[in-house]
Amino acid sequence: MAITDKIYVKNHRQLASQLETSFPKSAFSGATLDILFTGDGLAKLDDASRDRALDFAEDFLDCDCQSNPHCGCPQRKFIAYLLELRAEGLGPDAIVDVMGDDYMLYAYPGDILSFLDNGVRTLEAAEQLAEVDERKEMAEKIRRKKRELSG
Known part of the structure; x- marks a missing residue:
């Protein structure tokens, strides 16, 4: 949902x-x-x-x-x-x-927390894919976004 x-x-x-x-x-x-x-x-x-x-x-x-x-x-x-x-x-x-x-x-704050947590997990997966593909710039960009989202 x-x-x-x-x-x-x-x-x-x-x-x-x-x-x-x-x-x-x-x-x-x-x-x-x-x-x-x-x-x-x-x-x-x-x-x-x-x-x-x-x-x-x-x-x-x-x-x-x-x-x-x-x-x-x-x-x-x-x-x-x-x-x-x-x-x-x-x-x-x-x-x-x-x-x-x-x-x-x-x-509900819990729903917002779940949304943010799912976003971080999605970014972690994207970061790993970028690293596997040896796209270092993209991996770094995703890492920065992940830090923004996770606080």
Whole structure:
């Protein structure tokens, strides 16, 4: 299961009440993206919620794909966002706090930790493959990224 499947809308019940409809808690669910970002969904939200939803749309839903937002770009951008937060030295708890402040999203810190751990393990495998292939520059680049991710 991808990390983006484990990212949830904070204050889900309150937002569902404001929108006068139900939608999945998962932030990257197709139905959630459709309800929040098509029609007059945003107009029904209070100012603070609308601002966070617009920030989310600007940062993750802005692509030229014909099938946007169901193209995978939002998920890839969000994963890059999580990795950037980790590169800044934030741990799982702090990452959850920041994404809550930035976009009214939440996740369980354990899920974020698992995502980061899987990333380190993937980089370790890539580093070993680069070394076997005698691609020393690539191995060093991967090693640096692994250090960033593991802190």
